[in-house]
Amino acid sequence: MTSSEATTGQEATPPLPSSLEEVPGWFWPLDQRLFAWFLGRETPHNPPGDLLEMGCYLGKSTIVMGAFLRPGEKMTVCDLFGSDDGYTKKAAKAFYQKTLNRRAFEANYLAFHDTLPELVEARTDVLASMVAEDSCRFVHIDASHMYEDVRGDIVTAKKALREDGIVVLDDYRTDHTPGVAAATWEAVLCHGLRPVMLSSNKLYGTWGDPAPLREALLEELRTIPECRPEIQHLAGHSVVRAARGRITAPDVVVSRIPAPPERRKGRSLPRRIAVDLLPPVVTRMIRQARRSHG
Template sequence: MANAQQTYTYPGELSDVPGWFPPLDQMLFTWFLDRQRRQGVQGDLLELGAYMGKSAILLGRHRGEGEEFTVCDLFGGEAPDGANKAETAKSYASLTRQSFERNYLSFHDELPRVIEAPSSVISSEVAPKTCRFVHIDASHLYEHVRDDIGAARELLLPDGIVVLDDFRSEHTPGVSVAVWEAVLNRGLRVVCLSTQKLYGTWGDPGVVQEELLEMLRGRSDCGLSVQEAAGQRLVRARAKGMRVVDFPRSRHYVAPTPTPVPVTPQRRRSPARRIAVELLPPVVTRAVRRALTVRG
């Protein structure tokens, strides 16, 4: 254990935490959570699948007084079935609860409620209709994602936001099927799409969509398109040179030492050269300069 602590590199900034959480989604998470706070919406936060804690760290910053933030992940523990076990071994072999907690506590004074278990337990761990924001990124397998979406519907407040990761990635067709099945057959309404995530609600998306469109149209670092499909308005955002969100640095941040700029010493002019420059005509001055250069 001592050796592990000695070799562990603590993050100095959110960007130092390993994980897949691009600036566009950092911005959208922040916007939705800030909007809920402005609207006076109170409710708990939930993340299914945390990896090393990158998105959880941002979510934790938005937990309000009296609200609970719950994180559920296997953290390298025993998977519930063979397919999930194979997925965990392939994609998350380096994930440990200790790594997550170290990263999280680099930015926060206390941990969220951590459930080290399959996401299938979440309905028995979190009360129905208590969450305002749920982020689902626990599995890429259709059956698990389908059930996680069902759990999110039970746990969310009427106008709560659910965020579904990897809904369109080439290597996650099971997620795509589960997500669009929920949109077409299970009442999920699309609020917006990023390159990586689908943001949705089982409430009325109209008002929040209009506010989101106004915000996105005012940003030069974000492309925007709006399409209609299956009776839904699909707002699609994409980053254009977007930077990471402004986020407090960790307690382990060390400012880089500035590199000193070398100073080239300037040669002092001799008295004779100064007199030549100041008093003689230009033609004579040039001749004097050449003579002085030759001499030394």
């Protein structure tokens, strides 16, 4: 099923998020900063192109990606959203059926953005025949973490990305996801993927020229001392790596949902102003969504 329209229904969902921090997920401040950097660069090397995310859960990474959509660009997001069929692993299905549904994703996303991305409710396998070749500038792979699935997702990403596009592979080194590690390093060692950056949780790479990206990124990360960026040389590649440290999240998205009174006092002045200045029609829409989802 493909749609960019919000679904309606009676299922109960958690309260709407008044900040990105409140959206459940696995998307840490350093990666939020890296997404902002890779997606927000406006250089001759980064003309418009589409965005693709495989695996969105409740929208934490998608919300940040959506902040960098430029006019004329499209974002496609593929997830099973807790469906009965499709999960490779029983345990994954059980977990996502308990914690995820499409309406909750949509409500979270619409708390930060006006329109939903193109949603594909299916296994990521279907993307191979749906996404146009060379159409994307950024692909985030964070769906199934099983070797065969990730391998397929990398093939899809390679086809979808234009030459200088960026692919991000989640959990490439996490202890419980050896399949992602195997598929990731296979892509590097056998299928021409060039790693640019390694964070604790994600590998950022390209099938284009990594050198200009690497130099510019290193310069950027040197402005964040907690990162302690360095270059490591491995299997013929020079890769930036950085520590997760106590890095502050970038302020790239603002929720339209007012923080509950007990949290309002701690909110920064720019956030309070942004929320307070929202057009009433938007506030009404969110309140309505909240009522029908609450």
